[in-house]
Amino acid sequence: MTSIEVKADQVVLARDPRAALAEGLAAGLKKATPELAVAYDTICVRDPQSPPSLGADCLSHGITLVRPGAGFAAPVHLERFASPARLAVTDEPRLAALGGIGMLTVVVPTAMLGQALAKGRVKMPSPRSIHVQLTGRLRPFVGVRDVAFEWIRRDLAAVVKRVCAACHAPVVLEFGGPGARFLSVSERAILCAMAPRVGAWAALFPSDERTEVFLRDERRSKAHRSLVPDGGAPFEEVVSLDLGGVDPLVMTAESDETDLVSSIHPVRDLAGKPVSQVLLGGGSGVTLRELFVVATLLKSKRVPKGFDFLLAVPSRQMLEVLAEAGALADLIATGARLVEPDPRVASGALYPPPAGAGLSLSTGDLPRGGVVVSAETLAYAVATGKIGDPRAFKRPVRVTVPRALPTDDVFVHR
Template identity: 30%
Template sequence: MDLNLTQKIIAAHLIEGEMVSGQEIAIKIDQTLTQDATGTMAYLEFEAIGIDQVKTELSVSYIDHNTLQVGYENADDHRFLQSAAAKYGVYFSRMGNGICHQVHLERFGRPGQTLLGSDSHTPTSGGLGMLAIGAGGLDVATAMAGYPFYVKMPGVVNVRLHGRPAPWVAAKDIILEVLRRLSVKGGVGKVMEYTGEGVAYLSVPERATITNMGAELGATSSIFPSDAVTREFLTAQNRPNHYLELLPDADAAYDEVVEIDLSLLEPLIALPHMPDNVAGVSEVAGRKVNQVFIGSCTNSSYTDLMRVAAILKGKTVHPEVSLVIAPGSRQVLRNLAANGALADMVDAGARILECACGPCVGVGQSPPSAGISLRTSNRNFEGRSGTADAEIYLVSCETAAASALAGEITDPRGLGEPILINMPEKFAVDDRMVIPPPESGRAVELVRGPNIKPMPAANRLQDKLAGEVLLKVGDNITTDHIMPAGAKILALRSNIPAISMHCFERVDSTLARRALAAGGGIVVGGLNYGQGSSREHAALAPLYLGIKAVVTKSFARIHMQNLVNFGLLPLVFENETDYDGIEAGDQLVIENLLENLAANEIIINNITRQESYPVKHSLSVRQMEILKAGGLLNYVKSKV
């Protein structure tokens, strides 16, 4: 049978299940990555599983999120992570070495392999022909312990790219076009597989911009073929032996097809406050800009920043704009420094930040009140920048640089002839900031500073579940709403009791206090609840506050798995209109849960309103067992 790329990689890694769309499968994981904001929990969880060494082919621990060191907290976390990497056989990418996805693409990703990362933008490495999936820290910890990763067999969407990109159309515009057409829910349960003759015009980092923002579609992953362009990139990275040709079979079947003519595209922009709220740059040109941020795991590669430098060269940033640039990796920064592009950016008035996530995750550079910030990153959720009433627009590097000079949103097509940047034949490769693990980590002690607090125990499913609706929220609630980021809160990622007090604080600042006073309760949500990042703190904090169930119209994949992993019951209204009948403060009861869960015939009784609502779940048998076992950690330990 002819197979597509996704099916080929899954078939080569399949441990359990059948490749039938929607059915649960288990796949072997070759590589894992963690970043510091999710990594401390992942390694505490790995420690709790009780295995000496990781069993993956390669695991990497990156420090890229919480790099501000204004208190002891982040430094404690980093020291713990460094000791855990040495103890358990994990490569440690030091602070300043770059953003996990950019560095992984450059130095570790391999076509045809599987990668599981505790970060929702892990599919970035799909630009190299990997099947790369984002998951919660506990899923990554179990993969490091040698257990397969369970996921529903995705449907595969073939995005066919035709023609050559129109002048000044960047990879960012291609993914914004996909988001414009399919929306932030359009990729749920699917892998986006890119083919067509237009693929050949995109370098690996450009492909990675597109696979990166597949996360904004809600997709399980996104992937490009591994071809001559991939070979060139890996050769320039001094690892030609990692190249493997990987193409779909000629008659491969797909569940859906999306056709895009690249020659007809124009520069695009995602308007506040959702990545799929897309318009043409020309439609909003002229709006004043206060800040421009160029960087993040979406757009911070060598070619990205070379284009920015070429646009800025010999000019000056507009006096009312703050332009900040964060190169994606130390390798990118070194190459820019060596060829003079860095000087061109600095001369123009750009401020260079360290190679880290920085403003993307609200660590520094918050825009002014009611300000407008143009960003090359992937998310523009309300408040994520650290300024509640700021407006964030997402654009390509070209649009960002042109706008920084003009002081207003500017269509880069007005800059004249497009800029051609060639990839270097050889990058200046230097891996000294990646510390390999010692041969044996047995003697290494984990270093636990006061910021490293124990994890709360997961809920164990009981036959009767009762509680007050502590909060009712609408559609598209993100993990940023549930567990905000930003420098102050990120510093508490290893301290669940402290970070839990910030749970939902931007939605209802009384929630944490009320939940603790009530001894827990239930949250009610709308469509696509939990979209956004993989942060398991969006499950851990509600767990700590005593939340037992979340009832919604639908869930985002990673968040639903995180709820299950910590024993929070995810239920979905059978009739979406029943959502309208429930209000915060209502008392809900579910009886005979253990029996009715298996039959998927669950009734919620609203005691306050004397109403009943049928609800269902999309849990696999294994996920039901995890809930009954009291979370994934208990479940895995019971299998050892």
């Protein structure tokens, strides 16, 4: 396996910042040398077992601190810090989502994070690429989460494993094709977040006009760099998917983790099963537009009796936009409970699925016994109290997502 030494543009600490900081100090860290170093203090709901806040330890070494309440690490970083055509190293696999903006993001050992903080460079294996060709566009009531499920059902993991074994190198999924231009940066991020699940090292979309518009809306136009594959760039394999051929799907968490293909099912296979809990939001499963769609679909509806509707808005920016537009009030009127953007919410540790009741659905990750679905499928469950095909809503909703986004980083300390 060939190794190369490269510049680390960003270091993102979200899982265990203290351990990485300790490694950095051992490597001679005084001030972080990368273009950006960020630590996420993600524990919002503290108990006696929770570690103390990161506080001044990060700030004194030039590491930006994102306080609890800003949101989940992946969507917040995508909004406020991620930049195309850069390399980020991290300790959090969910940050593979940052490939949606064209930033290569890889998980590295804690010792390597310390080296990156202190020296600004890391040594890593030279990867190989699989080109993921997207054509067509999504049909109404089919979400990009369903596209991620479709790739798992088509056993993309087997393709990744085969290339890894043949080349003795990690694999990067490079998304492209005419269908990619119909996906927003946030939708692209959801697809990239799938990379660790299928065994890929990272995932990457081109940086194009969609990326430029996203950064302009975030008031970060200067961060934009164009990123497209070189003409004639070699790929180990090419796989294709027509977005227009994807149907609503679900992932059952109780399936054997070594057989991901069997965990994906058409919604109709579970149709009619009662649901007692849903979690809308989390770190990498829903976009701002989808939150508006769910609010519109559920307007004037009420949750069924005994039904628990948890709303974990991915970022404070999204929360402000929903509030200003009135969509948050609509969701709360439906019966949603607004909960903290704490990673233990997404994992089910704070609000575990109820035992012996109906199914628990989530747009993110759930522990064993839960079901992961798209935002549209979750909306159908809230409206009816059971799993069903969201195309039963029949009339597609049209929503307008505000372009003027709040960018007041009140929870960000530099």
